[in-house]
Amino acid sequence: xxxxxxxxxxxxxxxxxxxxxxxxxxxxxxxxxxxxxxxxxxxxxxxxxxxxxxxxxxxxxxxxxxxxxxxxxxxxxxxxxxxxxxxxxxxxxxxxxxxxxxxxxxxxxxxxxxxxxxxxxxxxxxxxxxxxxxxxxxxxxxxxxxxxxxxxxxxxxxxxxxxxxxxxxxxxxxxxxxxxxxxxxxxxxxxxxxxxxxxxxxxxxxxxxxxxxxxxxxxxxxxxxxxxxxxxxxxxxxxxxxxxxxxxxxxxxxxxxxxxxxxxxxxxxxxxxxxxxxxxxxxxxxxxxxxxxxxxxxxxxxxxxxxxxxxxxxxxxxxxxxxxxxxxxxxxxxxxxxxxxxxxxxxxxxxxxxxxxxxxxxxxxxxxxxxxxxxxxxxxxxxxxxxxxxxxxxxxxxxxxxxxxxxxxxxxxxxxxxxxxxxxxxxxxxxxxxxxxxxxxxxxxxxxxxxxxxxxxxxxxxxxxxxxxxxxxxxxxxxxxxxxxxxxxxxxxxxxxxxxxxxxxxxxxxxxxxxxxxxxxxxxxxxxxxxxxxxxxxxxxxxxxxxxx
Numbered sequence: 001x002x003x004x005x006x007x008x009x010x011x012x013x014x015x016x017x018x019x020x021x022x023x024x025x026x027x028x029x030x031x032x033x034x035x036x037x038x039x040x041x042x043x044x045x046x047x048x049x050x051x052x053x054x055x056x057x058x059x060x061x062x063x064x065x066x067x068x069x070x071x072x073x074x075x076x077x078x079x080x081x082x083x084x085x086x087x088x089x090x091x092x093x094x095x096x097x098x099x100x101x102x103x104x105x106x107x108x109x110x111x112x113x114x115x116x117x118x119x120x121x122x123x124x125x126x127x128x129x130x131x132x133x134x135x136x137x138x139x140x141x142x143x144x145x146x147x148x149x150x151x152x153x154x155x156x157x158x159x160x161x162x163x164x165x166x167x168x169x170x171x172x173x174x175x176x177x178x179x180x181x182x183x184x185x186x187x188x189x190x191x192x193x194x195x196x197x198x199x200x201x202x203x204x205x206x207x208x209x210x211x212x213x214x215x216x217x218x219x220x221x222x223x224x225x226x227x228x229x230x231x232x233x234x235x236x237x238x239x240x241x242x243x244x245x246x247x248x249x250x251x252x253x254x255x256x257x258x259x260x261x262x263x264x265x266x267x268x269x270x271x272x273x274x275x276x277x278x279x280x281x282x283x284x285x286x287x288x289x290x291x292x293x294x295x296x297x298x299x300x301x302x303x304x305x306x307x308x309x310x311x312x313x314x315x316x317x318x319x320x321x322x323x324x325x326x327x328x329x330x331x332x333x334x335x336x337x338x339x340x341x342x343x344x345x346x347x348x349x350x351x352x353x354x355x356x357x358x359x360x361x362x363x364x365x366x367x368x369x370x371x372x373x374x375x376x377x378x379x380x381x382x383x384x385x386x387x388x389x390x391x392x393x394x395x396x397x398x399x400x401x402x403x404x405x406x407x408x409x410x411x412x413x414x415x416x417x418x419x420x421x422x423x424x425x426x427x428x429x430x431x432x433x434x435x436x437x438x439x440x441x442x443x444x445x446x447x448x449x450x451x452x453x454x455x456x457x458x459x460x461x462x463x464x465x466x467x468x469x470x471x472x473x474x475x476x477x478x479x480x481x482x483x484x485x486x487x488x489x490x491x492x493x494x495x496x497x498x499x500x501x502x503x504x505x506x507x508x509x510x511x512x513x514x515x516x517x518x519x520x521x522x523x524x525x526x527x528x529x530x531x532x533x534x535x536x537x538x539x540x541x542x543x544x545x546x547x548x549x
Contacts, residue, residue, distance in 0.1 A: 027039055027040070027041060027042075027076075028040045028041060028042060028047040028048075028049070029047075030072055031049065031201050031202060032201060033052070033197075033198045033201060034068075034197050034198055035053070035066050035068045035069065036068050036069035036070065036071075036072075036073055037069075037071075037072045037073065038052055038072070038073045038075045039072050039073070039074055039075065039076075040075045040076060040104075041076045043105070043144070043146040044146045044147060045146075045150065046105050046106065046107060046145075046146040046147070046149045046150060047105065047106045047107070047202075048103065048104070048105050048144075048146055049075040049103065049104040049105075049106075049202070050075050050076060050077055050078050050079070050103045051075050051076075051077055051078055051079030051101045051103065052073075052075050052079075052101060052102050052103070052104065052194075053066045053079070053100065053101055054066065054100055054101065054102050054158075054190060054191050054194040055100035055187060055190045055191070055194075056098060056100065057097065057098060057099075057100055057161060057183075057187070058275070059097070059165065059274070059275045060165075060168060060170055060177055060180040060183060060274070060275070061179075061180070061183065062179050062183060062186045063100060063183070063186055063187050063190040078101075078103070078139075078140070078141050079099065079101025079103075079159060080092065080093055080094055080095050080096035080098065080099050080101070080159075081094065081095050081099060081138075081139035081140075081141070081159055082095070082099040082137075082138075082139070082159055082160065082161055082162040082163075082165070082166070083095060083096070083097055083099070083161075083162070083163070083165055083279050083283075084133075084136065084137040084138075084162055084163060085137065085283065097161075097165060097279070099159045099160065099161065100159065100160060100161075100187050100190070100191070101159050102140075102156055102157065102158045102159070102191050102194065103140055103144075103145070103156065103157045104154065104155070104156050104199075104202050105144070105145040105146045105148070105149040105154070105155040105156075106124075106149060106154045106155075106202045106203045106204070107124070107149055107150060107152065107154075107203070123200060123203065123204060123205035123208075124152055124153050124154050124203050124204055124205060125152075125153045125154070125204070125205060125208045125209075125210065125478070125481040125482050126153065126154045126155075126156060126195060126199050126204040126205060126206070126208065126209045126210065126481075127145075127148065127153050127154070127155050127156070127209075127210045127212060127477070127478070127481050128156045128157070128158065128191070128192065128195060128209060128210065128211045128212070128234065129143060129145060129155065129156065129157040129158070129212060129213065129217070130157075130158060130188065130211065130212070130213035130217035130220040130221060131143060131157065131158075131159075131213065131216075131217050132213065132214045132215030132216045132217045132218075132441065133162070133215070133216050133217075134215070134216040134219075134304065134308075135162055135163065135166065135167060135184065135216055135219070135220075135304075135307060135308040135309070136162055136163045136216075136307065137162060137163070138162065138216065138217075139159065140157035140158060140159050142444075143157065143444055143448055143450075144157075144448070144450065145157060145448065147448060147449040147450050147474065148447070148448050148449055148474050148477070148478065150449070151449070151474050151475055151477075151478035152478060152482075153478045153481050153482075154199060154202055154203055154204035156191075156195055156199070156204075158187075158188055158191040160184050160185075160187035160188050160191065161183055161184040161187050162184055163283065163286070163307050164260070164282055164283055164286040164307050165183070165184070165279070165282075166183050166184020166185075166187070166307070167181055167182070167183070167184055167253075167307040167308050167309060167310065168180055168181065168256075168257055168260060168286070168307065169181030169250075169253035169254055169256065169257040169310050170257045170261075170271060170274070171254065171257070171310075171312070172254050172257060172258060172268070173257075173261075173268045173271040174271075177271065178312075179312075179315055180257075181253050181257070181309070181310030181312065182309055182310055182312065182315045182316055184309075185220065185223055185224070185227065185309050185315070185316070186229070186315065188220060188224065188230075189224075189227065189229045189230050189233065192209070192211075192224075192230060192233035192234060193233065195209060195233070196209075196233055207235070208235055208236075208481070208482075209233065209234040209235055209236075210234065210235065210236040210237065210238060210480065210481040211224055211234045211236075211237050211238070212237070212238035212239075212240065212477070213238075213239070213240065213242065214240035214241050214242065214441060214443070214444055215240070215241050215242060215440060215441060216242070217240070217242065218239040218240045218241055218242015218243070219242045219243075219244065219246060219304075219308075219320070220242075221237050221238065221239050221242060222239055222242055222243070222320030222321055222325070223246075223309050223316065223319075223320055224237075225237060225320060225325040225326070225329040225332060226311075226316055226317055226318050226319070226320050226325055226326055226329070227315060227316050227317075228314070228315075228317065228328065229315060231328055231329075234332070235332065235484075236332060236333045236334075236335075236480065236481060236484050237332050237333070237334050237335070238334075238335045238336075238477065238480065239334065239335070239336040239337075240336075240337060240338075240443065240444075240447075241337075241338050241339060241342060241400050241440055241441070242400075243321045243336075243338075243400055243403040243404045243407055244302060244303060244304055244399065244400065244403070245302065245303040245304070245319070245321055245322065245403065245541065246303070246304050246305065246308050246309060246319045246320070246321075247303045247304070247305050247319070247541075247544055248305050248306070248308055248309065248310055248311065248319065249311065250310060250311060250312060250313075252294045252305060253310040255293050255294055256289060256290060256293050256294050256306065256307075258293075259289035259290070259292055259293035259294075260274075260282075260285055260286055260289040261274070262289070263285040263286075263288050263289045263292070264277060264281075264282075264285050286307060290306050290307075294306065301540055302399055302403065302537065302538050302540065302541050303540070303541050303544065321403060321406075321407045323403075323406045323407050323409070323410040324407065324410035324411050324414075325411065329415075330415040330416045330417065331415075331416045331417050332417055333417040333418050333419070333420075333480070333484035333485075334411065334417070334418075334419045334420070335419075335420045335421075335422065335477075335480050335486060336404060336407065336408055336419065336420070336421055336422075337404065337421055337422035337423055337424065337511075338397060338400045338401045338404050338423055338424070339397065339423070339424040339425070339438040339439065339440060339441075339442055339443055340396060340397065340423065340424065340425040340437060340438040340515070341395050341396065341397055341437040341438050341439050341440070341442075342397035342399055342400050342401070342439070342440045343397070343399055343400075343439075343440045344394075344395050344396060344397055344398055344399070345394075345395070346391075346395050346436065346437050346439065347391045347394045347395045348388060348391045348395065348434070348435040348436070348437055349434055349435075350391065352390040352391055352394065353390060354389070354390050356390065357390035357391075357393045357394055358370075358373065360394060361373070361393060361394070364398075364536055364537065365532065365536050366536070368532055368535070368536065371532060372393075372529065372532050372533075373393060375526075375528040375529035375532055376392070376393055376396070376529055378525075378528065378529075379525050379526035379528070379529045380392070380525075380526075382516075388435070395437060398533050398537045399537070401423075401526070401530055401533070402530045402531075402533050402534040402537070402538070403534075403538075404421070405527065405530055406534075408421050408504050408506075409506040412503065412504040412505045412506060413503065413504070413505035413506070413507075417484065418484065418485075418503035418504075419503055419504045420480070420486055420501065420503060420504060420512075421504045421510065421511045421512070422511065422512050422513075422514055423511055423512075423513050423514065423515075424438055424442070424443040424446075424514045424515065425438050425513055425514065425515025425516065426438060426442070426443070426446065426466055426469050426514060426515045427462075427515070428442055428458055428462060428466075429458060429459040429461070429462040430457065430458060430459065431456070431457060431458065431459055433459055438515065443473070443514075445470065446466070446469050446470045446473040446474070446514075447473045447474055447476075447477045448474065449470045449471065449473075449474035450470075451463055451466060451467055451470040452467075468493070468494055469494075469514065469515075471493055472488075472493040472494050472514075472519070473514060475488055475491060475493055476488060486501060486512075487499075487500070487501050494517075494518050494519070495518070497518045497519065499512060499518075499519050499520070499521050500521070501519075501521065508523055508524070509522070509523045509524025509525070509527060510522075510523055511523075511525070
């Protein structure tokens, strides 16, 4: 997982360069927020306001208000990303503990007098993006929102504290540090409060806010659904590849917090000294403390623990996906889904026979190997006819999909609001014609409609063929933000194909497959397959639950 995160960091650097090239130097109207006036730039025909401060922070404390400014603040570049492990030196402008900045993209309205406020005829739905990277790394710069905003929504993305700075539980040191274990998520709550107070000035509707995120961002969405301080600040939720279980308990995070102090040689009564420890030294101590106390998570395992949200009964009443959410989130419509391959190692470039695939599968599935192969054929009859079937058997997701079904079963048809499920199976092909499948995060360039930013990575034919999916998916995501129903009305998408996508229940197992020529509706098509995967790939989780009852 860490190697993948490093690759994502490199991708982020490339993405930021692409976005910078796309920025037009024309300035936008001045917008007066509750903190002061801001002025952004144009990005691909959308007004962008980048790096707006929404909070200031002191280490391990809840976020604090920003001091208002008097002059017009130029918001024309990304704010600093959260402190994290990086592969090159970064300046304070690029990475800082004062990372609580957000970005806003709003549709461009032409012929507006200079200095005029943004006052569209009708407020637009707001989509607040939470980036991936676990709770350890990442940046909003990975996923700019200018093209999604063209789907008649206002897009906001958020930077907040991560890893040990965002989630070190020092609550055993006294009341002052009571909320330290959830500081990073309290940053997000503060950003949502900024949205409530200011987004109408950018043309957004504060009473129609959708939170959405992928991977760790999907985990953050699930966490917000379990946070009383966030209640009423958002109204819909999209969870993309986010159902890895956070198994932190209060006892675990307290033990880890005390282990960190021990590693640093700081007594509890002198806990304030931790605020002066250089970040890299602090991060390294955190990793040693984890190994010495609650244990270090192995990459690729189906659960996470350590420096992540702490269920303290007040800020966070429970961990998400265990398997459902608290009753106070029952009125939030949810769109949830996964990709076909996710984090499974892709085997498509290898010459693998069925005999070789079966031999490898037996290491995981033992005497259920033949049942696994049979269930795969039943779930994916078209793939069963493909010459890539041996590779598919080894490359299909074994991590997110089983737990997504369990969560959807627990909430679908059992809450006041609807649940919708999707699976993304659009395939990427690299410039040198390597088949890349539908990997973890591959759907982001489609739902953000930025496929054209990847022209140097994907084959030209892939870009051309898949652009229709980018048009369709970004429209679906925006439509869900409008009214909690992802079914599209009028509009030329995929030959104007509009399947009747119904809310999910455990009984109907309804899922829309986003891939192939057109969307397809399935009903419990892979339940038998995912049951086998769940039994064999989540033994570590089962063992954890036995010892942490």
